[in-house]
Amino acid sequence: MAKKDGAGFHSAAGLIRYFDEEDEKSLKVSPYIVIGMCVGSTILVTFATWYWPV
16 A cells, blocks of 8 residues: 655645745835736837737
């Protein structure tokens, strides 16, 4: 009979410990800014392919 490996719990515990800590000095970006940058870059690329066709 095969032995069960308990490695899943140990690796998950490390991730929980890693993501539990928040860095106060880190850059905080609003989700709206990220969505706006994605929409803006999509518009820019679409315009560039329309303006300079290959």
